[in-house]
Amino acid sequence: MGEQILKSTRRAYGEALVELGERNERIVVLDADLSKSTYTNLFAKKFPNRFFNMGISECKMISCAAGLATTGKIPFASSFAVFAAGRAWEMVRLSVGYTNLNVKIAASHAGISVGEDGPTHHCAEDIALMRVIPNMTVLVPADATETKKAVFASAEWQGPVYIRLGRPDIPIIFDDSYDFQIGKAYVLKEGKDVSILACGLMVWQALQALELLEKEGIEAELVNVSTIKPLDEETILRSLSKTRCAVSAEEHNIIGGLGSAVAELITEKLPIPLERVGVKDRFAESGPWKELLKKYGLTPEDIKQAALRAIERKEKGGLK
Amino acid sequence: MNEKVKELQIIATQIRIDIIQMLVQAGSGHSGGSLSCADILACLYFSIMRHNPKDPHWKERDRFILSKGHACPALYAALAEAGYFKKEELLTLRKLNSILQGHPDMNKTPGVEFSSGSLGQGFAAAFGMALGYKLDKNPGRIFVLLGDGECQEGIVWETAMGASHYGLDNLTAILDYNNLQIDGKVSEIMEIAPIAEKFRAFGWTTYEIDGHDIEQILWALSPERIVEGKPTMVIARTVKGKGVSFMENEVDWHGKAPSPQEAERALAELYKQLEELKGNGRADS
Incomplete structure (x- = not known):
């Protein structure tokens, strides 16, 4: 990097x-x-x-x-x-x-x-x-x-x-040429096997996860969902109809945040396997922030594992 | 009697009549606290405030925020009387598609300056407006009406502290001190007294008046009462349900609308008061 x-x-x-x-x-x-x-x-x-x-x-x-x-x-x-x-x-x-x-x-x-x-x-x-x-x-x-x-x-x-x-x-991920608009999600890297939908500092974690997945021969697509509301349904659905499975990644409870917003969207418009990476409905604790991300499941490795699970579910052709 | 005072008494009585007619039509709503502030609203909208119903967003207008939003029948009646919208609208209170919501909505009702009803927030918003006016050197004044039970909310004291810290002498609060809240007497549920001392300790200039005495209200709200660099709190002693004998000082009338029979009795009393005021000019005040 x-x-x-x-x-x-x-x-x-x-x-x-x-x-x-x-x-x-x-x-x-x-x-x-x-x-x-x-x-x-x-x-x-x-x-x-x-x-x-x-x-x-x-x-x-x-x-x-x-x-x-x-x-x-x-x-x-x-x-x-x-x-x-x-x-x-x-x-x-x-x-x-x-x-x-x-x-x-x-x-x-x-x-x-x-x-x-x-x-x-x-x-x-x-x-x-x-x-x-x-x-x-x-x-x-x-x-x-x-x-x-x-x-x-x-x-x-x-x-x-x-x-x-x-x-x-x-x-810092983006340079000044980055064109931000409210209500727009951004495909940062194209791929065909799984869509990783991330926000906040989890975008950086996801970028590292892409490398881990690449080593396994998996081409993941990374979407930066910096506007959670209004959700850019068009960009997200375009990505998901290509990859047919997804991982959401957020530094937030898996209840109610980006993962939920995506789940709401796909349940209605495109039912495909989704794995949510986030804080699993519990309070964390004091500690250095990088170690907290590790302990509470917010690392590139966690995203990679979630992506593998999502792909497996897709290939088995059903919700497991 | 002073003609101006009598005129304002007539308007206040008309507001009370409108309140009863609105509430009986709506079938729900807050009678007691609407009736208790009718005189204060009459003085504000028909004597004290510089405002223009034809141009509700006039930049230098004085503003009034009803922080005790549940008393909105009184506000709606005053706004209609002033000409912000047609009086016929009043009978749509609380009905589907009405511009008159169960609590004030600034985006639906012309003349409503802030959406309120969750107690204390209107007070803090008025503080923000006063801050904005100061920043713009806008000469307008900001008036805000609080309930006594409302003073049990923490945000009221956060705001009391903030308004004096920023020296907002363009902010005048009025306390509708009728000593009743939903569950009973304010003094028994959660005592707020000594309220004037509390506001003075927070850096406010305070005045204590009879909130049904037009001359006292006009005196307290006059710009001459403002002390430079300090916000003003007018503690208005009022009677909940004022003007309708069987509603006065009755806690059950806090959040209740009159039945058609009760409304008829209430209106008979109020029309009698109106006739006396318009008639011989010796109305009791």
Whole structure:
């Protein structure tokens, strides 16, 4: 794979906000005492009068952002995923979703790669929580480049957007020529044997899984599903009708996230074998993030094994 | 009696009549808390606020947010009376395809500034609006009506802290303090007193008034009461079910609509009050 440049998606978010702030006066940013972790402090430093620290009160922050949106601002509200999507869920539902206001919620420290802080601060439930809210768009960028483009696209998008960000420094996959659009899934590598549908840092894991599968003579197709909602059914179904079996890979509970969204789609439109890689409906624990990914089944090897199972089920011609 | 005061009393009584007619037609809804805030809404929409029903999105308008969203029959009646939509719409309350939802919906009803009903959120949204107005140097004021039971929600205190931290003197909250909530007396379910002291401790300027006395309401909501750099809280002592004798101070009328017979009795009382106000000008206030 060669030398990788590493950057967290949360840092990319903070840097993107500064650029956005420079070119659009309507951008305002809210945080709940985590601006050093979400990197909204970069925006705060540059545009102090358009940055509002709410203190430790995520519920107020979300409804306040909605109020700001009614005055024509484009608020980006940030906290950890477990607080923004979890604690303030009902504010997101009513003040943002039901009103359909132009609020962007950018939540960092999603998944279990938060690491040592442990399950109280992990969040493997936010995709489920957010995608069930009508009017909500849900984005899970795979790297720093996609994050930046997702932030810019969100600012142009009229209506609520949830952007899922991570804590760890991860490889940059895309260069600046990458063309991100909300609602579009991207085939990163074509293959014919199995489709791997991944989001977030699992895209990087899946890229490594492709190499492992190649050694076994298997040509897997990799699709980056960075928009979980609205799901790009066309791109996904095109891939699945070619490969006839799939693996979903996400740093999220296998209940309610990308795997569920794909399962919902194929059950109705193209019933084929699906294997879900994700956190298997349990809380994780404290530890270094890479070791957590290993222990909780989110490695390239896990994706490879899931792909082999999916292919086996396809070849046996039935659901096992 | 001052003509303005009498005019507002007439409007408030008309709002109460509309509330009863809407609720009996709907067959469900919140009677008590709608009746208790009718005088406050009459003062806001027909004297205090700078707004234009012909241009509901006028940028510099004063805004009103009903954070105690369940009292929306009162808001709808005030908005219709002001001309935001036709009065005939009122009788579609809570019915399928109506612009008048069971709780306020900013995308369906002209003049409704925020969708509310889940308690506390309207208050926090009003805080955000006041912040946005300050940022734009918009001279408009933001008014928000809270219920007393609503003050048991944590987000109310998060917001109370935030509004004073940011010095939002363009924000005026009004507390409809009728001392009843669904399960009983506020003081017995979960005491909120001493409420004025609490808001003062959070950095607000507070005024305590009789929430059915038009002159007191106008006095408290006047821009002259604003202390620079501080949000304002007007604690309005009210009677739940005000204006309908058998609903007054009765907890069971929190979330209940009158039957046709009860509505008839209620309307007879309210029309009598209206006639007295319009008649000899010696209406009791």
